[in-house]
Amino acid sequence: MKIVIIDYGAGNIQSIKFAIKRLGYEAILSSDTEEIKSADKLIFPGVGEASSAMKMLKSTGLDKVIPTLKQPVLGICLGMQLMCTYCEEGDTDGLGIFHADVVKFDNQLKVPQIGWNKIYDLKSDLFTGISEGEFVYLVHSFYVKECAETIASTEYGVEYTSAIQKDNFYGVQFHPEKSSDAGERILENFLKVTQPNTIK
Known part of the structure; x- marks a missing residue:
């Protein structure tokens, strides 16, 4: 299985590679369009x-490539947020894959939210073997509003989307590579995803 981590200068790359290696797979880091298109799974x-990251995507043309991908794609943390329509951070237009907005936590809350929190209302095969209320690791100051594509929620002053899915695109706000056994199981579930090679 060819697993490609999309390289655009933003990401906690090594910890993701190590997590995938622990599962018995190898992942390569690439910004090459043809290599990305030929992958079986993409992270x-x-x-x-957000605005700096989108500038990097636009500079390489990946902003046009990513929404057209047909294979399973997993966005992690900012990667998930960039797949949404709009992000308040830097007044940034996203890739528009998910019809949701990314907004900042209330100023009365301590931000960024750093540490372990629960995920619940799990609605996807991505969470096979994961219990309601499982703890995952998060670091973020902005969150995705709940929407029709929400497949898991978390509460931090407000209930928000901690995972999202549309067709072959998945996103998680938390860091599975830092979320112990539960995170590795979620990564493994993603790597085992099989689905038609089309986008509705």
Whole structure:
């Protein structure tokens, strides 16, 4: 299985590669369009600031490539947020894959939210073997509003989307590579996803 981590200068790449290796697979890091298109599974990571990350995507043309991908794609943290329609951070238009907005937590809350929190209302095969209320690791100041494509929720002052799915695109706000056994199981579930090679 060819697993490609999309390289656009934003991401916690090594920890993701190590997590995939622990599952018995190898992942390569690439920004090459043809290599990305030929992958069986794609991971779209992200740590950083939304507007800067979108500029990097646009500079390489990946902003046009990613929404057209047909194979399973997993966005992690900022990667998930960039797949949404709009992000308040840097007044940034996203890739528009998910019809949801990304907004900042209330100023009365301590931000970023750092640490372990629960996921619940699990609605996808991505969570096979994961219990309601399982703890995962998060680091973020902005969140995706709940929408029709939400497949898991978390509460931090407000209930928000901690995972999202549309066709072959998946996104998780938390870091599965840092979420112990539960995170590895979620990554493994993603790597085992099989579905038609089309987007509705």
